[in-house]
Amino acid sequence: MAQQQWYKGAVIYQVYPRSFQDSNNDGIGDLKGIINRIDYIKSLGVDAIWISPFFKSPMKDFGYDISDYRDIDPLFGDLNDFDTLIEQAHARDIKIIIDQVLSHTSDQHQWFLDSRENTSNDKADWYVWAEAKQDGSAPNNWLSIFGGPAWQWEPRRGQYYLHNFLTEQPDLNFHNPDVRQAVLDNVEFWLKKGVDGFRLDAINFCYHDAQLRDNPAKPKDKRQGRGFSEDNPYAFQYHYYNNTQPENIEFMRDIRALLNQYPGTVSLGEISSEDSLATMAEYTEGGDKLHMGYSFELLTDDYSSEYIRTTVETLEQRMTEGWPCWAFSNHDVERVASRWSDNGEINPTQCKMLTALLASLRGSVCMYQGEELGLGEADVAFEDLQDPYGITFWPNFKGRDGCRTPMPWDDQHAQYAGFSSHKPWLPVDMAHKAQSVALQDADEHSILNAYREFMAWRKTHTILLEGDIEFIATAEPILAFYRTLGEQKMLCVFNLGATTASMPLPLSVVTEHNELSHHTGSVNQQLLTLPAFGCFYAQC
Incomplete structure (x- = not known):
């Protein structure tokens, strides 16, 4: 590459x-x-x-x-x-x-240690600070991914700071x-x-x-x-x-x-x-x-x-x-x-x-x-x-x-x-x-x-590294798509289920011969049958 x-x-x-x-x-x-x-x-x-x-x-x-x-x-x-x-x-x-x-x-980063001290220091506006509402509650209803409000009260400044994750992870002010x-x-x-x-x-x-x-x-x-x-x-x-x-x-x-x-x-x-x-x-x-x-x-x-x-x-x-x-x-x-x-x-x-x-x-x-x-x-x-x-x-x-x-x-x-x-x-x-x-x-x-x-x-097949993808309509649990690159075309089929499943194959498909044990499946009169969790790759 x-x-x-x-x-x-x-x-x-x-x-x-x-x-x-x-x-x-x-x-x-x-x-x-x-x-x-x-x-x-x-x-x-x-x-x-x-x-x-x-x-x-x-x-x-x-x-x-x-x-x-x-x-x-x-x-x-x-x-x-x-x-x-x-x-x-x-x-x-x-x-x-x-x-x-x-x-x-981290709330232990020197930027935050400086920022939290007061509203007038050099890093005062480096984090997302906001005043409390009149009743002392958080500035808005934002929530932390890790549970609870996304705002933490900081008594040194008398303001809340934003943390979308842990309380110990204050958000920087990218504005x-x-x-x-x-x-x-x-x-x-x-x-x-x-x-x-x-x-x-x-x-x-x-x-x-x-x-x-x-x-x-x-x-x-x-x-x-x-x-x-x-x-x-x-x-x-x-x-x-x-x-x-x-x-x-x-x-x-x-x-x-x-x-x-x-x-x-x-x-x-x-x-x-x-x-x-x-x-x-x-x-x-x-x-x-x-x-x-x-x-x-x-x-x-x-x-x-x-x-x-x-x-x-x-x-x-x-x-x-x-x-x-x-x-x-x-x-x-x-x-x-x-x-x-x-x-x-x-x-x-x-x-x-x-x-x-x-x-x-x-x-x-x-x-x-x-x-x-x-x-x-x-x-x-x-x-x-x-x-x-x-x-x-x-x-x-x-x-x-x-x-x-x-x-x-x-x-x-x-x-x-x-x-x-x-x-x-x-x-x-x-x-x-x-x-x-x-x-x-x-x-x-x-x-x-x-x-x-x-x-x-895979490294020997550039089509899988760089090619386009086009899905084929299939019934569960089969997933199938073409990968294409210039004049090349490869069919990729996967049985996501724990039992045997089948799908019809286009006439243009010629099975690619390989020795990989996880490339499984058999073709009989254009019908592809895959065992449980089987895979199939074919040049078209």
Whole structure:
């Protein structure tokens, strides 16, 4: 892929550093741990690593509350370790993408410590402050994703500050040009360190409505969560005013202008709005904003072929200029092997099919660590919970710890599955030990080896990296589409169900011969029959 376009069709492997590999045996993963496992990541055939936050932080939200954007928290190492990681990844032709959390900081960031003191200091207008109503209540009805009002009283200033997430994560005031420039300067610090791009956390949350207008109520039948629990009051509102403001478009242009000064670097925006697909299209159009958009639309419980087809088709209709990025799992949602399981049990054949499906959609792909092993959601006891989100909403919503438990590296006899020799920050799931890297490495039919085989095969088919997509009307549980590139055309068919399913084939289809075990199915008189969770690829 050309340097400027390497991200198109790229497979981006997300590393959650706390849980990937512990190199100093304190129970927490770190940058040296990633370096020690860099050859494993290379073996997956991925193009880039996205590393979740490793910056200095009080860790109230495990790194998404940053107190110093230009330094590394000692839990994870130091700047020299990061330089080594960049060097080792680049030596293996792997790009490094890092999280940037721009909309808010930690309440321990020096900017906020200064801002909260009074209304006249140099940073007084760097955060979103507002007067109380006459009765002393919050300025408006905005809610925090993590529960309760999005406003916290600060007695030093005698005002409320806005926090769309935790109380300890105050929102920056992007209406202030000094804030925008300071944020861009922090981004450039890492560009100068040699990173290849940024995953921009909650990027549509940077701006708020300057008039602080109330959000309207949402009818009960419309309260469908995207990345948050549906019994969370946050779902009770249309979030028209606390995020996704029109002023944010110009800031997207500022980010792109900065990245253009560092050729080959890319931006991937995480977007969660009232119409995330429309926002993804808006934030990536014109070639002067984000390179890619990414949302929670396929991180839901709906596993039907109709939902997947409608979601992708809707984005295709709207995103006529930008480039999508799709994911089935990440550090914020239940792992897909459990979430889309037919009966609560992990099905290896289904896991292999889901990898093929995700990597066959038009766009780039984010794969979350452990997805290549088919890991399911870990069952974390209440007394072991770390996630403040889960602690608040227990037991209806158990939070995000179940998808964040340590990677199982060694066989089931290793005490902590090779992650650490010290008790980990979250317990290793017993079921994960039986899915360890060591055991799957030795099994030629494992989910891990099927993953490697498919990714290697995909790289030999440019049509899957860059081609257009056109869906075929099919009955459940079949999902089928064409990928086209110039004169080339490939049919991709997936059985999402746990029983055999069939569909008629066009006369033009000639079966592509290959030895991949997860390319399954038989053709008899133009009728394609797929076994449970089967896949089929054919040249047309």
